[in-house]
Amino acid sequence: xxxxxxxxxxxxxxxxxxxxxxGAGGGMLLLPLLSKTTDLKQHELFACSVxxxxxxSLVSAGVYLLRGGSxxxxxxxxxxxxxxGGAIAGLTLRKLPxxxxxxxxxxxxxxxxxxxxxx
Numbered sequence: 001x002x003x004x005x006x007x008x009x010x011x012x013x014x015x016x017x018x019x020x021x022x023g024a025g026g027g028m029l030l031l032p033l034l035s036k037t038t039d040l041k042q043h044e045l046f047a048c049s050v051x052x053x054x055x056x057s058l059v060s061a062g063v064y065l066l067r068g069g070s071x072x073x074x075x076x077x078x079x080x081x082x083x084x085g086g087a088i089a090g091l092t093l094r095k096l097p098x099x100x101x102x103x104x105x106x107x108x109x110x111x112x113x114x115x116x117x118x119x
Contacts, residue, residue: 007037012052019053020060027053028109042098047090 011033019026030049034040040048065072093101 007033011037012056015052016056016059019056020063023060024112026056028105031105042101043094043096046093046101050086 011030014033015026015030017026018024018029027049030052031045034045034048038045038048061069
């Protein structure tokens with residue numbers, strides 16, 4: 001019983017830590033953790049991950065702002081495009097084969113990793 005309560009808390013803490021430190025990556029951690037700790041289907045895992053990351057990102061942004069961050073105005077154009085992309089993804093998620101979602105995520109992870117290693 002204790003393990004059932006601890007797994008979601010630890011998973012959320014890992015996602016929040018990655019999101020706060022790196023500005024990304026929390027969702028990539030959540031997908032395998034949610035897969036192991038829930039009975040959600042693949043498409044539901046992706047959607048659930050997004051629902052968890054939003055509040056975590058808001059908390060991180062709030063902390064950055066309270067500590068003197070001045071990035072808010074710079075982020076507005078990206079928020080507009082991101083909202084459009086998020087709406088399109090939300091509408092098409094169930095129509096995409098799981099295999100494609102996994103491959104696309106893998107490509108994004110590889111691309112991000114290569115960029116970080118060559119920076």
